[in-house]
Amino acid sequence: MKKVSVLGSTGNIGKKAVDLLLKRKREYQVEALSAHSNFALLAHQAKLLNVKHAAIYDERFYKDLKENLIGTDVKVEIGAEGLANVASLPVDLSVVAIVGIAGLEPVMHVIESGTKVIALANKESIVCGGKLLIKKAKGKDVQIIPIDSEHNAIFQVLQNDDKCVEKITLTASGGPFLNYSLEQLRNVMVDQALSHPTWNMGKKISIDSATMMNKTLEIIEAHNLFNISPNKIEVVVHPESIIHGVLAYKDGFNLAVLAETDMAIPISYALSWPKRSASSYKLDLTEQKKLTFQEPDHRRFPALKLSMEVLNSSSPHINSIVLNAANEVAVNEFLKSRIEFLEIVKVVKSTVENFDSYTDVNSLSDIINIDRGSRVIANEIIESKALVYS
Incomplete structure (x- = not known):
């Protein structure tokens, strides 16, 4: 037991x-x-x-x-x-x-x-x-x-073969605003952002999904967890959320992991690992009819660019901490209707650009100090509304 x-x-x-x-x-x-x-x-x-x-x-x-x-x-x-x-x-x-x-x-x-x-x-x-x-x-x-269903999918494939991987693809549902115009996004209300079309999630991750900041965090997570170059990680929008992750190999083969959209499935896998337990979740592809894919629109969802900017910066670990802290602050302020939906990512971007207390990260206390400093800057940016609009 x-x-x-x-x-x-x-x-x-x-x-x-x-x-x-x-x-x-x-x-x-x-x-x-x-x-x-x-x-x-x-x-x-x-x-x-x-x-x-x-x-x-x-x-x-x-x-x-x-x-x-x-x-x-x-x-x-x-x-x-x-x-x-x-x-x-x-x-x-x-x-x-x-x-x-x-x-x-x-x-x-x-x-x-x-x-x-x-x-x-x-x-x-x-x-x-x-x-x-x-x-x-x-x-x-x-x-x-x-x-996370995406990283759980990648983990399962890498358990059997982590050699010759050319690319990792994380899928994104696109959230509730996949087909919104930039003008529509300017007027998004909190209750709209919390209403996800595919997944039933808590408030914070629902907002992250709506801004696609969750994929920014997941790219950084995949880089750290699987020790893979950020340039070998991509995000593809897949509204049906049936394919959770894809690994492309040098010989042209791609291995994809498919499952229904219920977090009980990856949780069950983790509980039973290294074995697998029986489940009532059975995927019927004939019911899906079609699976669709598209490139993410970085103009409407600029959060995705931040992951590469952070991971390719001179201080990726520090900037990852700053990004996460600023996002937590901004999401909380949006949930209280103190900032607008599109301002969430702007707060994060401005905080990363304004953080200059660089040091080595050698301990948990270093991480906590960077996190605290980042929150101060994020709150100051929100108070002054000195947001980056580029």
Whole structure:
């Protein structure tokens, strides 16, 4: 029986993981769960899975969680220290589904814990952790399995053959505004941006998908995770989202991974790895009728250009951290209707161009300091509206 922890169990990915684990209680013992603030759902999950530890990050809800777990043997953890404690528990596999750079430090703790497999839904930790995180994982013999459907697809193919790869293609649905004109994009409202045509996701990643910033982050993630040149990574718009990734080889063969659009599929793969478990998700290509592809429009979705600018810059690791921090700030401001939709990418671009506190990145504290400095600059740019319009 595998021992498992789920960090970020009350988010979209976390809930999917918990649902799968509930169906396979004979195969997995869930040791720990964590959530940011949803104490009621966390307590419910803890009881259903009979976990030993439950961590609530927002300290305001500690008493609520304790009260909801009266009569159980669950040890309640609190705040950043509590999250660090459950992340440091040695298990066979840890699902990390915390949103944003907040997931980086827990991932580092998981790596140090003795846990051997991380099912990672937090792309920001790879983007910001960069080679530092990958080196630490390799040094501890920790296998990172990406849960993002695109990177999960690439990972599956590279498990069998990582030689002679000429190009990696990540597919993009195009989000809710694929066919919007530039003029229409100027008037996008928050509720429109949150309405994705294909995937059911949380608020932050839904906005990232709408701006296509998620693909910018995924290009950087693929570069770090698979150690492949950024010039060998491309994005193709594929609205049906049936093909999740393609690897092109020097001899002309292309291997594509196809699956339905449900995150339960890559999560299940990660939970079962290196084996495969049976699933009710069966792809019927005759129902799809057609699969379409097109080049992304960089004029309407300029975020994609930023990935190459960052990765080909003189400080790609630092600029990746800056890009991620600025995007988190800008998305949050857009969700509060304080900036316009098209201003999200402009804030990110301006922040990267205005960040000049360059230093070596040798530790987690270096990453955190760069992240904090970037947020200050991003907020100053938003306040002054000194945005880059080129």
